[in-house]
Amino acid sequence: MPSERAPIIEFDRVSFQYAASDAYALQDISLTIDEGEYVAILGLNGAGKTTLELCINGIIPNMVMGDLEGEVRVAGVDATDTPVREMAKTVGIVFDNPEFQMSQMTVAEEVALGLENLGVPYEEMRGRIADALAMVDLVGFDERMPLALSGGQQQRLAIAAVLAMRPRILVMDEPTSNLDPIGKQEVFEIAARLNRDNGMTVVMAEHEVEVMARYADRVIVLDGGRIVANGTPREVFAQRELLERIGLRPPQATELALWLRDGGAGWTDLLPVTADDAVTALETRLAGVAR
Amino acid sequence: MQGVAVPVSMVAGNSFIHRLNPIAKLVWVLAVLVISFATRNPLFLIALSIVGLGLVTMAGIWRQFSRVMLILLPVATSLIVFQSVAPAFPQPWTPIATIGPFTIYQEGIYSGLSLLARATSMTIFALVMIMTTHPSDLFTSLSRLHVPYVLNFMLAMTLQLIPVLQREIGVVMSAQKSRGMKSTGFGAVIPSFVPVFAGAIERVQQLSISLESRAFGSSGHKTSYRQVAVRPVDWVVGIAGFAFLAVCIAVFLNTGALDMSRTLIFPPALAIVLVAAAAVLFVGFIASAIWVVIRA
Numbered sequence: 125m126p127s128e129r130a131p132i133i134e135f136d137r138v139s140f141q142y143a144a145s146d147a148y149a150l151q152d153i154s155l156t157i158d159e160g161e162y163v164a165i166l167g168l169n170g171a172g173k174t175t176l177e178l179c180i181n182g183i184i185p186n187m188v189m190g191d192l193e194g195e196v197r198v199a200g201v202d203a204t205d206t207p208v209r210e211m212a213k214t215v216g217i218v219f220d221n222p223e224f225q226m227s228q229m230t231v232a233e234e235v236a237l238g239l240e241n242l243g244v245p246y247e248e249m250r251g252r253i254a255d256a257l258a259m260v261d262l263v264g265f266d267e268r269m270p271l272a273l274s275g276g277q278q279q280r281l282a283i284a285a286v287l288a289m290r291p292r293i294l295v296m297d298e299p300t301s302n303l304d305p306i307g308k309q310e311v312f313e314i315a316a317r318l319n320r321d322n323g324m325t326v327v328m329a330e331h332e333v334e335v336m337a338r339y340a341d342r343v344i345v346l347d348g349g350r351i352v353a354n355g356t357p358r359e360v361f362a363q364r365e366l367l368e369r370i371g372l373r374p375p376q377a378t379e380l381a382l383w384l385r386d387g388g389a390g391w392t393d394l395l396p397v398t399a400d401d402a403v404t405a406l407e408t409r410l411a412g413v414a415r
Numbered sequence: 416m417q418g419v420a421v422p423v424s425m426v427a428g429n430s431f432i433h434r435l436n437p438i439a440k441l442v443w444v445l446a447v448l449v450i451s452f453a454t455r456n457p458l459f460l461i462a463l464s465i466v467g468l469g470l471v472t473m474a475g476i477w478r479q480f481s482r483v484m485l486i487l488l489p490v491a492t493s494l495i496v497f498q499s500v501a502p503a504f505p506q507p508w509t510p511i512a513t514i515g516p517f518t519i520y521q522e523g524i525y526s527g528l529s530l531l532a533r534a535t536s537m538t539i540f541a542l543v544m545i546m547t548t549h550p551s552d553l554f555t556s557l558s559r560l561h562v563p564y565v566l567n568f569m570l571a572m573t574l575q576l577i578p579v580l581q582r583e584i585g586v587v588m589s590a591q592k593s594r595g596m597k598s599t600g601f602g603a604v605i606p607s608f609v610p611v612f613a614g615a616i617e618r619v620q621q622l623s624i625s626l627e628s629r630a631f632g633s634s635g636h637k638t639s640y641r642q643v644a645v646r647p648v649d650w651v652v653g654i655a656g657f658a659f660l661a662v663c664i665a666v667f668l669n670t671g672a673l674d675m676s677r678t679l680i681f682p683p684a685l686a687i688v689l690v691a692a693a694a695v696l697f698v699g700f701i702a703s704a705i706w707v708v709i710r711a
Contacts, residue, residue, distance in 0.1 A: 178624075181628055183624055183627070183628065187623075187624060187627060208627040208628060209627060209630040209631065209632055209633045210630075211628075212627075212628055212629055212630040213630070215628075216628070217625075217628045219621060219624070219625060221621060223579075224617075224618050224621040224622055224625065225621070225622065225625040227568075227571075227572060227575065227622060227625075227626060228551070228571075228575075229549070229550055229551050229571075229575070230551070232640065233551055233640055233641065236640030237626075237629055237631070238629035238630055239638070239640070240637055240638050240639055240640055241629060241630035241631055241632075241633045241637060242630050242633065242635075243633070243635050243636040243637055243638050244638055245638060246638060246639070246640070246642065249638065249640055250640075253640075271575070271578065271579065282625075285629060286628075286629065289629065289630070
């Protein structure tokens, strides 16, 4: 991670309790995310992933009832005390059900909605809509009906609608949970591209461990509203006991290496987290054995 | 339940009426609405309806238009049936004919016919507007007239939710069928209401969060993506709508709203034929509706 990166999201001892619940959804979360980072948030359902993400653009506590303690600072602003519509200029958020995010008659109007709300002039709006649709490979879809698109296309549209507003942070809440494998792949690639090419900070809650191992700079594991692991994919996925205890599995490549290590194969190298890592590591070892 | 579409939606086209500014159309719809309620003269209202049908021809939307009218008209004919035997008209009533226990009154025929013509003229003009106007253009125009954005948005969302709810009812009913619940007729629809509405509430909550996240409700200046032109001809048509309204109101004020209830006399034969035709249409429609529901 280059050292010039500055923190853009800071959680300081944040706890949150939903109004209807007597348990804490988040407990004492302290966390710093730098600009340009790709952070994966892992955890079972109910671990607090969504709650954590909703704090980033102030939906919690501004739109969701409950008790929030601690401080959330996003791009230098107190997110707990800024209206969501103000935060929208910095933070774009995409949810799990694409259809529930659609409200307009045409694709272009869906993307335009946020820009209209920000008062972007018409000419600039057209350019931004074209750019956003190009970024998510929906060129030529302008006049289609959002509800008539496939799930994957709808989710890409939801991303475009957020991108057109030029946020610095893209927050995604299980964006692929309603999509087929192709749709999942498309969404992951767009997020990776935005992070890599545009330097956008990406915070993604996901269940797809393999994919997160491949793309994320950092993995944060939540359990019962607490951060139980926070580090590079390699650091986090090496903690097999911890992951097993909370019901998560490391990526298959890591599991394979852990088996080899525990089975006495004497794996002392770094643990691989992606298939490519594993292939490289195994090839090196096999070459050593052959010699 | 696949492919259920809103029966009343825009029909693509490029006629003069399609291209007309939505507000100019709205002026006419509202003018006709006021005029239709201001008079009970059936001849005048029928003439207005015929003008409306001319517009339907002009817009080239007969096919979709007649599909809607085929449903609305038989329902509306019940007005003649019920009014003829129980006029919504000050007594005394003039009997024309007696069929069994029912007596058909002169005032009833007049009243039924005028109510039917009133409903028809309003419906035709409204349908012409709805079927030739992109909803977004209408809402954009309304917001230019300073109709509050949130109100506009609510209207637009309501239109959006109809096909979504239709589809969800289909999903829920399939799920209930698969668990052996009653799958046909009206009895099957009732239990699916709760899950469908619970789902709708969840959807709306999620949507409101999503909208707020896209700066919905910002207090600052807003811009609009859809650009609706206001050409001179739109002004002419709009002002003509107001003028027509003003002239009609003036005429009504001077002539007792063109009242013909005492001068338009229906011969007994015509009255009976009219009532019978209306009854056949109405009862036939109800019977076929019941048949469809039972068979479903």
